[in-house]
Amino acid sequence: MNCGDVQIALTPYLDGELDIDRGREVRGHLRSCAACRQVAREESLLRDGLRALPTLDPPGDLWRGIARQLANAELADATGPRWRRVVARWQRSLRGLTVATAAVAIAIAIVAAVGIWRASHRGLQAARPELAAAPAATAPEVAIAPVVATPEGAPCSSLGPRDLAFDLKTEPTCVTEAYAAAATSLLDAALEQRALWSDEHQSEFNAKLDQLRRDIDLASEGRPRQRAYRALIRYLQRVTSRDEVELAGVRGAP
Amino acid sequence: MSALGRSATVAIGLVASLRFPASADPKTAVDERSRVEIQPSGAAFTQVSLDNPLGDIRVEGYDGTAILVEAHKYAPDPLTIDRLRVSLIPGADGRVRIATTAVDGREFRPVARSQVRIDLLIRAPRNARIEASTAGGRLQVENMDAGGELDSSSGSIAIKNVSGELITHSVSGPTSLRQVFGSVDAATLWSDVDLDSIGGHKLVASATMGKIAGRRVRSQEIELTTTNGAIMLEAEAAVHGQLVVSSLRGNIDVKVRRYGPVMVRARAAKLNLGVPAADVERQSGWSRALVGAGADPATLIELQSRYGTVQFAVVE
Numbered sequence: 168m169n170c171g172d173v174q175i176a177l178t179p180y181l182d183g184e185l186d187i188d189r190g191r192e193v194r195g196h197l198r199s200c201a202a203c204r205q206v207a208r209e210e211s212l213l214r215d216g217l218r219a220l221p222t223l224d225p226p227g228d229l230w231r232g233i234a235r236q237l238a239n240a241e242l243a244d245a246t247g248p249r250w251r252r253v254v255a256r257w258q259r260s261l262r263g264l265t266v267a268t269a270a271v272a273i274a275i276a277i278v279a280a281v282g283i284w285r286a287s288h289r290g291l292q293a294a295r296p297e298l299a300a301a302p303a304a305t306a307p308e309v310a311i312a313p314v315v316a317t318p319e320g321a322p323c324s325s326l327g328p329r330d331l332a333f334d335l336k337t338e339p340t341c342v343t344e345a346y347a348a349a350a351t352s353l354l355d356a357a358l359e360q361r362a363l364w365s366d367e368h369q370s371e372f373n374a375k376l377d378q379l380r381r382d383i384d385l386a387s388e389g390r391p392r393q394r395a396y397r398a399l400i401r402y403l404q405r406v407t408s409r410d411e412v413e414l415a416g417v418r419g420a421p
Numbered sequence: 422m423s424a425l426g427r428s429a430t431v432a433i434g435l436v437a438s439l440r441f442p443a444s445a446d447p448k449t450a451v452d453e454r455s456r457v458e459i460q461p462s463g464a465a466f467t468q469v470s471l472d473n474p475l476g477d478i479r480v481e482g483y484d485g486t487a488i489l490v491e492a493h494k495y496a497p498d499p500l501t502i503d504r505l506r507v508s509l510i511p512g513a514d515g516r517v518r519i520a521t522t523a524v525d526g527r528e529f530r531p532v533a534r535s536q537v538r539i540d541l542l543i544r545a546p547r548n549a550r551i552e553a554s555t556a557g558g559r560l561q562v563e564n565m566d567a568g569g570e571l572d573s574s575s576g577s578i579a580i581k582n583v584s585g586e587l588i589t590h591s592v593s594g595p596t597s598l599r600q601v602f603g604s605v606d607a608a609t610l611w612s613d614v615d616l617d618s619i620g621g622h623k624l625v626a627s628a629t630m631g632k633i634a635g636r637r638v639r640s641q642e643i644e645l646t647t648t649n650g651a652i653m654l655e656a657e658a659a660v661h662g663q664l665v666v667s668s669l670r671g672n673i674d675v676k677v678r679r680y681g682p683v684m685v686r687a688r689a690a691k692l693n694l695g696v697p698a699a700d701v702e703r704q705s706g707w708s709r710a711l712v713g714a715g716a717d718p719a720t721l722i723e724l725q726s727r728y729g730t731v732q733f734a735v736v737e
Contacts, residue, residue, distance in 0.1 A: 331533065397608060404627050408667040409667045
């Protein structure tokens with residue numbers, strides 16, 4: 168199953184309409200493909216948002232009015248001339264066509280809006296130069312990363328309805344994503360300050376950063392990778408909050 | 422208890438297993454309690470590893486030799502409660518691993534994770550090292566003597582009366598360490614670290630979006646770092662000790678009880694070293710002051726907040 172297949176199957180998957188085998192295939196792909204996972208998450212968020220819209224209670228006499236209109240129409244059908252029945256049928260079918268057209272137009276608008284948002288989001292991510300240094304005129308903001316652990320302990324819980332066994336299997340990846348997001352945020356803060364550093368400090372920073380990133384790449388999925396991310400985060404916390412540590416010996420974990 | 426590991430090194434006795442149709446928790450319909458005692462057949466237990474992504478872990482040290490495991494499961498129906506498993510995997514070298522999981526299979530109807538729960542209460546020999554991890558559940562460790570490593574995603578970590586080297590990390594769960602007599606490394610991303618009565622040789626704590634508060638800290642080497650949160654510390658200046666407190670945006674407030682001279686070096690957007698301005702030497706953006714008499718400084722203190730304030734005081 169490739170990304171194209173998964174994105175076609177995503178809507179029925181999120182609706183719980185896929186059979187068990189197909190659902191497992193989609194889940195398996197989502198576990199290994201970050202891009203599709205992101206798409207699934209966005210779609211799930213959109214659904215959550217739609218679901219969160221308030222429900223409108225119809226007025227109590229709504230159905231009575233509809234029943235009265237239906238009865239009147241049936242009476243007219245039974246008693247009126249034939250040409251009027253033909254015209255009424257045409258009117259009804261045209262009305263149905265209008266509703267269907269409106270529904271299609273709304274669906275197209277939603278899909279287009281999501282597509283535009285995704286494209287702009289990707290564009291922003293691509294436009295961010297990874298190692299661009301900018302002088303820090305003001306305190307760099309360290310934003311809370313988008314992937315945040317929930318009280319249930321499932322950081323990417325927005326993936327829609329899932330079974331707990333699936334949650335447990337995907338959890339290490341979700342926690343790793345949270346660490347990765349924090350590291351990215353801190354890296355941005357560090358890069359904003361890099362212009363203030365000496366050349367020696369900058370080259371030391373670059374070398375250390377390369378080494379820590381290599382460690383992350385080499386670490387296996389789950390706890391080892393989280394540990395590698397924590398080492399990067401600890402280093403970035405230090406370099407963003409200090410110019411230098413003059414006192415020797417206070418470095419590293421016990 | 423199910424999926425018990427087979428090993429000759431321990432003897433496992435099922436003390437009780439009771440299932441109740443209704444639970445105290447209104448969200449769940451069925452709960453089940455079970456108790457297991459693990460006796461060492463040879464050498465004493467040296468390490469207990471616990472992995473419970475489905476609920477809380479509470480570890481209490483005691484003077485016995487056996488490990489007592491009490492599991493409390495909650496689920497919406499009896500079929501789902503049977504999916505929840507607690508595994509005991511004894512090792513040959515005095516290590517025991519206890520893990521919880523949910524059995525996967527097509528025959529089970531999907532159940533949301535929020536509908537089930539397993540809480541573990543462990544009574545372990547004091548001398549066993551503890552390695553424990555939870556996801557959203559609380560992680561509590563008390564009265565242990567061999568330290569350990571504790572990991573949580575969004576659940577809180579609470580440690581009380583623990584000796585030995587201790588490492589904790591959490592993503593968004595608050596960390597509280599009280600009466601820890603050993604080196605500490607506590608790291609969190611988006612929550613606070615609360616330290617009270619820390620007496621080990623080294624204390625390293627860090628938070629990205631949270632504050633660090635420390636009272637009655639007596640470590641020889643202290644390093645506290647935050648990115649956005651404040652740092653408040655009341656510590657004793659250890660002889661020949663070092664104290665490094667730094668933050669990018671947070672305010673720093675350090676009070677030190679001294680027993681000898683203290684050399685403090687600080688840098689911040691706004692600075693108060695608590696000594697007369699004439700006693701402060703300024704160089705390359707840093708302010709230095711020597712508090713107390715003596716040729717060699719007994720304690721070295723470095724404080725810096727790039728965009729916050731630094732407040733320092735010596736309590737005689």
